[in-house]
Amino acid sequence: QHDEPRGTRLYVGAQVRVTLGRGHKPLHGIARHMLDPALRDVDLVSVPTHKVLKPLTDSTGKVINVRDVYNLAELDIALADTDTNIIAVHGTIVEDDTKILATDQAITGGRHVFEAEGQTFTAKLSGGGTLDAFDAETDVLNLTTDNTVRDLTLRTHSDTDADIIEAADPSVSLGQLTIDNIVGNAFIFLWQNVNTNAVITITNNTIDMGITNGDGFGVVSISTQDASIKAFINNNTLKSQDNTTVGIRLRSAGVGEIGLPNGLHDNTIDVGSYGV
Numbered sequence: 001q002h003d004e005p006r007g008t009r010l011y012v013g014a015q016v017r018v019t020l021g022r023g024h025k026p027l028h029g030i031a032r033h034m035l036d037p038a039l040r041d042v043d044l045v046s047v048p049t050h051k052v053l054k055p056l057t058d059s060t061g062k063v064i065n066v067r068d069v070y071n072l073a074e075l076d077i078a079l080a081d082t083d084t085n086i087i088a089v090h091g092t093i094v095e096d097d098t099k100i101l102a103t104d105q106a107i108t109g110g111r112h113v114f115e116a117e118g119q120t121f122t123a124k125l126s127g128g129g130t131l132d133a134f135d136a137e138t139d140v141l142n143l144t145t146d147n148t149v150r151d152l153t154l155r156t157h158s159d160t161d162a163d164i165i166e167a168a169d170p171s172v173s174l175g176q177l178t179i180d181n182i183v184g185n186a187f188i189f190l191w192q193n194v195n196t197n198a199v200i201t202i203t204n205n206t207i208d209m210g211i212t213n214g215d216g217f218g219v220v221s222i223s224t225q226d227a228s229i230k231a232f233i234n235n236n237t238l239k240s241q242d243n244t245t246v247g248i249r250l251r252s253a254g255v256g257e258i259g260l261p262n263g264l265h266d267n268t269i270d271v272g273s274y275g276v
Contacts, residue, residue, distance in 0.1 A: 202233045
């Protein structure tokens, strides 16, 4: 080997191969090189670092736990475990009742957006997930506080009585709620009557309710009683063939208010009644 800074260097070595056990036919060509040991480049330089690999943590220093679920039993365990932060759904799971997310839980059939040390990055956790409601009387998912629902197909079996996503208890703040890239066939219904400043982001969803009777409700409905809510509702496709169904329904009562800081942008609405 020769270069200007170091001049010429020679490396000399010898290799002996001894076969133990049963012999085999001589190898030739590329197959022969499969027996060669992996050699480290003599010029490879390593540099010491003080950075240590450590678990990903949230803003409080708590380790972020991701749980993969492939069936109903695993889903129930994940929902009941308050140490499970992110549930990654794989394949189709048929529920036996409405499933309720715990506080600060996220559920995804694809990506999750992580934030750590001032940086944001996206990781793919599943290749696709579907939650199928048990019967015509049950919702697919109920929410508590600070939930994220992303990259899932959600299906109900009701023409009026069930929602794909609903607030579990209107007296509990939704906090920071994100519903993103959902494919569904029924209402997203969110109701708040507690005066805490919820921020609701509903983006990139496709919901086709078919001929479901909407009874005047919206494909996306947000109602508030004496509560302040900020809503970001953008880039959704909302459809219904029923002439009573509204596209986006926002309703406030008492001293409640629903603010739209950025308005409503890029929503495609095709319903039997009015759009908003």
